Amino acid sequence: MSESRYDSIRGSVNSNKSHCVEVAVIGAGISGLAVADQLIRAGLSVCVLEARARVGGRLLGSPLDLGASWYWPGEHRVIALTQRLAIDTFEQYRTGDALIDDMAGLQRYPGNPIDVPSYRIAGGTSALAAALTAEFPLGTLQLQQPVHEITSDLHIATREHRWQAHHVVIALPPALAVHSITLPPELPAELIDVAARTPVWMGDSVKVVAHFKEPFWRRDGLAGAAMSRRGPLAELHDMSGPGGEPAALFGFARAASMHADIEIDIREQLIRMFGTRASEPLEVLIQDWSREQWTVPPGTYVLPDYAKFGHRVYQQPALAGRLHWSSTETAPTYAGHIEGALAAAERTVASILGNRVSTT
Template sequence: MIIIIGAGLSGLVTAYRLKQAKIPFLILEAKDRTGGRIFTKTTDNQTPIEMGATWFGKQHQNLIGLLNELKVTAFPQYQGDYYYYDDPDSPHHGKYKLPPQEVNYRIEGGSKNLINKLFEKLEKDDIRFSSRVEEIRKEKKELIIKTENNNEFVSEQIILAVPPKIWAHQITFIPSLPQDLLQIAKNTQTWMEDSIKAAVEFEKPFWRENSQPATIMSNSEPFTECYDHTNQKEDKFALCGFLNPGLKNIEAPKRKDLVLKQLANILGEQALHGTSYHEYIWSEDDYVKWPKDSFMHPHQNNGHPIFRQCFLNNQLIIASSESAATFPGYMDGAVEAGERAFDVVNQNFERLKGH
């Protein structure tokens, strides 16, 4: 039995491949949902709002290959002709023509559509939710996994499909993992860990109708990045992006007011009449940001080669997006890491069958 810790994109990719290869496995997921940092909220109006991973480009061939295999479609991110640099104290404050740039894409129905497609390939008993792993103990040729609710599982191999900093701080390993690995893992930035995603839903895309900029950039205002979040069918509308991380220290209603005020200053009074407001503070998620008081540079130690080694006599495999050799931290990196973890397990499985 193979144990996969984490039901984010990398863990589900590994599980999908194991299912195809008829190799027994079980996923242990600390939360009550799949997806990890892919988190699409659906509003009362059935508008998909991305609170997590959103965009990809043509260079992300691992992800594109998986989307094509699963027949999950994507569509170009609407940019418009202009962007707005929002900094009242800067001489560059104002509206500018967007320079030529590579097209980004979004997944039809939201990023969760990819997660759902992978999950549909599994059986109900392939995953245990609300199963936070506290301890991994090696006994002879087996690994014993203990969860916070005192359940124990026995495995021949374990795949760590959660961010390195999380497992380094939250899981006890007996015997201990090498100190250089633990030191690097504890100092590996978890992509999105300090981010706040926010979105305002609207009945109509008035910014398009008024030829206003849908892309907003700022170093000082609430939305540091904001984009058109219209769906592929162009019948659900929102503006969505990243907030200044420092805003996590104020109350939610005040944060919303500041966001609406910023949009109204740029787009006019219509921006005050959204149908709903949504946000997610990733630094408040214990399975993304831990410890709470740590700060690391974006992508610090992401893609470090030590994460592509196996440990505990080749029975422990690291497979979060941060472990990927290319595009670590992103969806493409998660797919690469999941595929690599499967290859390691499958090679071992084929070797054992040959004896």
């Protein structure tokens, strides 16, 4: 979808009055978009309020993923969504040996014990978000609208506009929601406490993508998979597109290990592990998720309690069935994954449609 279409959507909103919808979804990550998609197709009026100037949240980059990359066998919601949206997928490249880089030096592990079978989305996972929004009616999606307040009677305020909804869906990490949005005072204290202490999945991660002219490591019999105790990248994988085009390696680093000259260290590591042909990447992209205002509240990456994922407080809507939690962190299964974000959306949609039937 073009930027100009978003602009015309924004332009259609009159700031002097509240806009009424049946469902207001806060957050245009994959979970919020999946909720909106299913409710629109069920005939409800929906608006999606998104803080950033783009959709997708932790799905970022095309075709080189700077957020999520993979889905795994058995993640049937992701598989069904790719099929419905006619999005091409391909198998993660795993052929060849893996590397281990530690103080003893570089060792080659035959048969790549690092990568498990997984799949990727042609064009990057952000293609899922783009394809979902392409089907939305004009005016549904409101970009650059950070929500800062939800009142007890479900008025939703951004800096420029107000909305009134019968249901509100909080489709962003719970810890970020309690940090950045003034929530209705009637919400149970336990819910607020659990939300504030629910970690943001991958909120402490830095994803680094090194884009090359060709996947030269494959010709050396290497899978591109590696573990390193010396860093700064702790874990690396082949990130090339279908057929090796575009060619790329990616790695994860800890946010705590970032410093001003980190790119120099990363380039040295790539040469140490993959040889001199790694010395001339076309580009090195560094995405530090811990610094993303609309993903993690300051300091939240240190939250340690992943048992809060899928907590029972998220499974029932609050405020007499009208306020719902729908990010991947709220899913009892596959929490953290795209599949978890879709599972949370599924629960939210069932709850809203069930409530609608029983009240009509």
